[in-house]
Amino acid sequence: MENIRTLRREELDESITLSCFAFQYEVSPEEREERKKRMNPDRIWGYFVDDKMAAKMHIHDMRMYVQGKPLRMGGVASVATWPEHRRGGMVAKLLERGLREMKEDGQTLSCLHPFSIPFYRKYGWELYTDYKTYELKAEQLPQPVHTQGRIQRADRDWALLDNVYRQYAGGYNGTLVRDEAWWQHTVFKQKGGQAAVYYDDAGEPRGYILYKVKNSVLDIGEMAFLDESARKGLWRFISNHDSMCDTVRLQAPADDGLPFLLPDPRIVQQTVPYFMARIVDFQAFASQYGFAASGSEEGPLFVRIEDRHAPWNDRLFRLIVDESGQASVESLDGQAQAREEQSASVLTCGIGALTAIMMGYKRPAFLHQTGLLTGSAETIERWERTVPRRSSYFPDYY
Structure with a gap:
């Protein structure tokens, strides 16, 4: 049985x-x-x-x-x-x-770390984030730049670090909301070592790193900064370890621009496809989503989703986005569905492609160009305007 x-x-x-x-x-x-x-x-x-x-x-x-x-x-x-x-x-x-x-x-959303990307794609999960890895030799480190702030070690003060993390993470799609247990049992154990915090000249924490030094390698488990002064201050602190290490390694968001800012940008770097996501319940998810504000003259958006593993998504939806970016989402069937599906204003795609769009991983125009969604040029342009541009990142693991 x-x-x-x-x-x-x-x-x-x-x-x-x-x-x-x-x-x-x-x-x-x-x-x-x-x-x-x-x-x-x-x-x-x-x-x-x-x-x-x-x-x-x-x-x-x-x-x-x-x-x-x-x-x-x-x-x-x-x-x-x-x-x-x-x-x-x-x-x-x-x-x-x-x-x-x-x-x-x-x-309304689900994420996982795949043992096989093709396997989970069959069930509607899709890649939603990459990360970069960097490896710098000591001589490639940024030249120290004076800032008004200061660095202080934090002794794994999770609340202090989370104050910076919440602001940093909120700027990306797909970052976790962390609590004390997650910091203590996951973040500190996985990223280990020392914690150092950058404070600005007003004494406010604006950035931090979690790192360790072993065998002449400085491994940065996590780095977060809220402004350019914090970034420069943290790198000045990292460069102060040049007598202890030959190599610095770190992970960064896929949109990170560090190489361009280095005197010698020819560092070892790699882009790694990482976590997958899936919209579980499109109607509820889109109702909570922060769309770009729509003008009063804009009509509804229509999307026909193909999702054979979640039949409540496998249908046509009408979205009306108000001036605050809040959407009212309605599932259509019967005559209304038949009428609208013949319209050129309908965007048609699988749940995986739609997830990639909504999470900021890929833009509608790219997926249309590559044949992963269909719709008129006007419809694609409308979705380009309505889905805000925000990069995805996932600095955790579970």
């Missing part, structure tokens, strides 16, 4: 064991107990065969900044199947069940 349900607390051990096997890592007995304390069995879905766990999937309840607004997001993670049950369609059934549960729970 096959069954999909959330886990019971006594099944958490089995879930951890499956994760350890599938993702090839080990945990000590102490780590296992600590994990179990933080795990919520109501957020873990298992696929059971004859009352034995065959596959499972976690859905974390998170919030994410989109167009400056924090929206609820279902973070899909730890999708795993025992080898004897693989290629039986269990993960597909878990994902489809997860989409229904996220919709009912009010999580």
